[in-house]
Every structure is written in C-alpha cells, then in structure tokens.
Amino acid sequence: MFDVLLINPVLPSLDKALSARYTVHRYYEHADKAGFLREVAPCIGGVVTGGATGIGNALMDELPALRIVAINGIGTDAVDLAYARARGIHVSTTPGVLTDDVADLAIGLLISACRGLCIGDSYVRDGEWGKSALPLARKFSGMKVGIVGMGRVGRAIAQRAAAFGCPIAYTDLREFADVRYRFFAELRELARDSDALILAASADDAEGIVDAAVLDALGPDGFLINVARGKLVNEADLVRALEEKRIAGAGLDVFVDEPNVPARLYALKNVVLQPHRASATVQTRTAMGEIVLESLASSFAGERPETSVTP
Numbered sequence: 266m267f268d269v270l271l272i273n274p275v276l277p278s279l280d281k282a283l284s285a286r287y288t289v290h291r292y293y294e295h296a297d298k299a300g301f302l303r304e305v306a307p308c309i310g311g312v313v314t315g316g317a318t319g320i321g322n323a324l325m326d327e328l329p330a331l332r333i334v335a336i337n338g339i340g341t342d343a344v345d346l347a348y349a350r351a352r353g354i355h356v357s358t359t360p361g362v363l364t365d366d367v368a369d370l371a372i373g374l375l376i377s378a379c380r381g382l383c384i385g386d387s388y389v390r391d392g393e394w395g396k397s398a399l400p401l402a403r404k405f406s407g408m409k410v411g412i413v414g415m416g417r418v419g420r421a422i423a424q425r426a427a428a429f430g431c432p433i434a435y436t437d438l439r440e441f442a443d444v445r446y447r448f449f450a451e452l453r454e455l456a457r458d459s460d461a462l463i464l465a466a467s468a469d470d471a472e473g474i475v476d477a478a479v480l481d482a483l484g485p486d487g488f489l490i491n492v493a494r495g496k497l498v499n500e501a502d503l504v505r506a507l508e509e510k511r512i513a514g515a516g517l518d519v520f521v522d523e524p525n526v527p528a529r530l531y532a533l534k535n536v537v538l539q540p541h542r543a544s545a546t547v548q549t550r551t552a553m554g555e556i557v558l559e560s561l562a563s564s565f566a567g568e569r570p571e572t573s574v575t576p
Contacts, residue, residue: 319343
C-alpha cells in the first residue's frame, strides 16, 4: 500500500479519513523538509494538495513512486501538467461541487461592494451611527452584469444575478449555443456594456487580461468581482483605478501572489477583500474531500481517476 503526502492542512474529516486508509505524512509540519523527504519519499504514492499550492517539479522528482497528485480544488495552474503527464502521474481535481459556493460568494461580493456592507458594519461597530452620515450606496438589482467565463461557475452566477433582475452578458473563448445571454467576443466591449464585471474563468494560461484599458471601459460607476484567478487581473492597474476612482469598487477573493495582497488595497474603502475562500463551507469541503479519497483509491488500484485532468 502506498503512503500519502499532505502538502498543506485539510479539513479534519478528510485528514481522519486519509489516516484511516493510508499512512499519511504531513509535509507542512516539518522544518527540515529535505531531511524528512529522504526518509519517506520512496513510499509516497499519492500527494494531496490545494489548488493554489499545487506541487513543483522538483518535489515531484523526489517522489519516485508517485502515481497521483490529488488537488483538493479545481485550480491546476500550480502543477506542471505536461511534466506530470510525461511521468505518468495522474492529476485530479474536485470539479462541480464548488460551483454553488463560488457563485454565491461572487454575488455576495458584488452586493457587499455595491451596498457598502463592510463599511456599514465598521460604522456601527465604531460607534459612528448617529454621529456621522454614510454616503448612499449603489442598488444591485437590475445592474448589467458581464461574466468572464461561461462555464459551470459562470452559468451559476448568471442564474443568481438574473433572479435579481440583472441583464446578463458574457465573454468566453467562443459563443455557446445553449446560452441565451448576449455574447461579446472582446472583453473590453463586455466591460463597456457592463455595470459589474465578474471573473469566473478558469483560464489557467491567461494572465493580466483585465488591465487599465478594460477597467477604463468598465468606467467610474463599474464594479469588478474576481472569484477566478488572481493573475487574470493586472493588480497594479486595478489598485490605481480604485485609488483614482476610475472604477467604483471591487470584490476580490483571489490575488496574484497569495497570501500577499497589495498593501495599498488595505486603505481603500471601495474594495471588499476575502482570503481565497469561495469554497470554504463545511458542506463543499466535505464533498471535495470525498472526491480526493475516490481519486486516490482509483489511482492506487491502477485505474484512471474520474476527475483526472491527465491521461
């Protein structure tokens, strides 16, 4: 039986289930990682990691018996898929089960940014109620919402926004015949037509597509929401646009260099920040853990995991 290497902590229920089935080695607990690997590397058949953490080629090189990298998430940009494929290593993800949570948070961030929920919370907690006035907020219902990426998450966001009476438009690599919303081939044109631009694309190979030109097209009354990939946004351009009020606000769950957030964002009241936790509910993380367990079991049995993204 193969051992499992945990790159970072997981939900206690998943940790318990892994420990009941396998010998588990917790990489994140060891200061001398090189020495630790010398002891356990030959036994490691599976790695469990997060989408943002992934695993580097150098670490995979240290694991000669590695059969599977089970990502407890849907992001694969922190794993060299071509390299894993060349070594015959399966890379599995946990698709589908995150959709509702990510879509919920996207709408939550947009409502929070428009209605100033975080500002209002601080206003009450700081004892300012009755002493000073808050500016009026922006109505969310009926906003024109542009979605970047009309996959599972994008469609779930559209369904939720439509329930608030929001006209929906989208952009993607192509137009989808089964999607009734208006399609824009150019991101800048979508931004120009939208009151809020929501990033929901997996787009592992894309970088900096939301830049100063797109933000200026979104305009001083527009909001940017990102629940996709931090690297899709040119963060320097976004910070300047928020500081100069060239856009009205933003809601961000992801960043380019996590957990390092551009420090200038902390001083801005027109941005809502979250620590990459769109899927962080007990229900979804439990379902993700079940997929991780199934993927490991399939790989160790010599089968292709159902959610493998490598042959």
